[in-house]
């Protein structure tokens with residue numbers, strides 16, 4: 001496969017929590033490049049640093065050292081280089097958290113359009129985009145329903161619609177197929193693959209779900225805060 005633009009470029013990234021006796025080295029000198037069109041899995045035992053790495057790439061967490069470039073822009077080099085991290089996240093990054101991360105007091109459609117409100121879209125355009133995505137994900141008929149009344153698979157697709165609403169090129173997913181049966185897990189993977197190709201995006205997913213391992217272009221293994229060979 002021809003590799004697209006480098007969308008994520010992590011160089012020498014380290015992150016520790018705490019100091020002295022309580023210090024935990026969650027990431028140690030991580031180098032990672034991810035290209036447009038790639039769908040990669042982040043694997044590793046509990047505590048190996050997967051969530052920490054995802055949060056660093058998502059600009060939610062500052063590393064202790066190293067450099068991070070997203071979509072060609074340096075965003076961290078010992079310090080944050082951008083003052084508008086929220087804007088950066090809204091424009092470039094889509095997070096697919098587990099479905100229970102939906103806002104319970106908003107409908108499915110509002111859960112998607114709220115991200116577009118924040119990004120400055122007009123209410124009408126935001127609603128239209130939310131409907132378009134929910135239809136595309138085959139949950140349009142549930143647009144006016146609140147999360148408590150959605151099935152696990154429906155809620156997961158709404159969470160995916162929300163992550164994709166603003167057409168980000170970097171999509172970060174935390175266990176995107178957890179709690180889905182095998183058929184639905186494959187559908188979600190088909191969708192992520194299609195997105196990566198059509199939107200020239202990259203997908204980085206933390207997963208423990210062995211039934212989807214063969215759907216990734218690369219499996220990245222973390223052990224004790226370091227990248228390990230597969």
Ligand SMILES: Nc1ncnc2c1ncn2[C@@H]1O[C@H](COP(=O)(O)OP(=O)(O)OP(=O)(O)O)[C@@H](O)[C@H]1O
Pocket residue numbers: 017018024025026044045046047048049050051052053
């Ligand atoms: N806020 C924090 N304060 C202190 N230590 C933390 C914090 N967050 C994570 N850690 C520690 O950093 C290490 C890496 O944690 P991280 O959550 O990144 O691992 P993980 O691979 O995602 O684990 P899991 O699969 O259990 O979610 C662990 O030892 C964890 O206990």
